[in-house]
Amino acid sequence: MAENDYPVLAVRDTIIFPHMVVPLFVGRDQSLRAVQAASEAQQPLLIVAQKEAEIQEPGPEDLYSVGTLAAVSRVLRIPDGSTSVLIEGRQRAQIDEFTQTRPYLRARATPLLSIETARPPVLEALMRACLALFEKCVHLSQNLPEEALVTAMNADEPGWLADVIASTLNLPIAQRQEILETLEPSVRLQRLSILLAKEVEVLELENKIQTQVQEEVEKNQREYLLREQMRVIQSELGEMDTQM
Template identity: 35%
Template sequence: MQEDDGPEFISLLSPEEEEEMDNEQTPEELSILPLKNTVLFPGVVIPITVGRDKSIKLINDAYKKEKIIGVVAQKSELVEDPDPDDVYQVGVIAHIIKMLKMPDGNTTVIIQGKRRFKIKEILKTEPYIRATVDPIIDIKLDKDEELDATVSALKDLSTEIIHMSPHLPSEASIAIKNIDSPRFLINFISSNLTVTVAEKQELLESVDFKTRAKLVLQHLSKEQQLLELKNQIHSKVKVDLDKQQRDYFLNQQLKAIQEELGADSPDKEIENMRERAKKKKWNKEVEAAFTKELSK
């Protein structure tokens, strides 16, 4: 589990905040901000780095007003000036929490995803993309044993992966355990999965909760297997290195002991044998065989 944009903030969404978010009205029009390498999910708070002129103007304009924008992922990170065909049609309404001007000229913006939308019609592309949008309504979940079992499985597998990975903060497992909302749990885990933008976009666009949960569990299971394999390889390499270091240390000790006792070290004995061999009148075959054995 886990940018153009940086790591996730561990910020949890309470059930009350989620209900309030669901009840917010979706604007008919939104300024659309394309992101490289990042898919924003509802409820999740992330920092993004804004460097393109169009994006900086969009953020500045929105920050002076309602601080609400539409965030979509780019289909390819290689496109520097994306047009409507270069971005996914399903995105997330975002609230700009904070904006920071950086010394390098870029702008870092803290945003929180609100709810999903689908682009309906492009109104203009200059100075940035403006579009009409339709909200995507989340279906209310019915509490039952299957839902409880799904949530439990998601939390257990995520926590196990966090403990297995040395690069993930331990606070992440505490955050996972304290998430009460099944939908936000899915969004939080999806946002932090080590998968492609296209795979995250598939999760974002999936409407049915059970389908999304199944996809997330599949990704988590694959990630767990990869981590187990990496850890096994790391352990084997460490054992091999430890054995080499131990053998080297023992050989050095043996040489020191032999020198203290006045005995020749193995290296010295080999050198003496080479010197004596020079005085022998062997044919080429015998000389080659001797040299080969001495080199072992």
């Protein structure tokens, strides 16, 4: 195969970022063949998101043009017939052209480098602001793992920090893809700071509503118990009056 020609794994409802180490469950025949080809050739797998998750056999026109080159670390067969593939995201890549569609997709792609710039104080401030907002999100949310916060705190590069946050937040696929396609780390962080601020606002409101509901439930329970106690007392008093 030509240089920079990679097996393509189309994925649904997820975006793989550089630095991510995640298991993917693969069941479609063309996906299994792509994983097998990458594993046997010991070459990166180009992971690209589908535009529409419902499409069962995606073609070139059904995929975004930017994906992530990933190393295949482990392939494990599952009893239900699917395959678990442990992958490690390495680098963004732009698809130049598809070179094969059957029995699995292959594409020639150009690896993309983040547009690294000097780190002026404003960029350091942006990193700290995003990290602080992300920490708030993790503490307010029941769905964001503490491990993600630890990873973010250890991310010493602006682009890496942005990718960690983007991969953890529950964002629509289109928004994640937009961040994947943004090569300048400072722009990624600026976009994420806006999304994080909105998420914090929503989570704070959600927690406030949950607290109010819980207080109302507890109040109703207390009132119910008091009414039951009064009913029992009145019943006992009634029996005593009858006996007298």
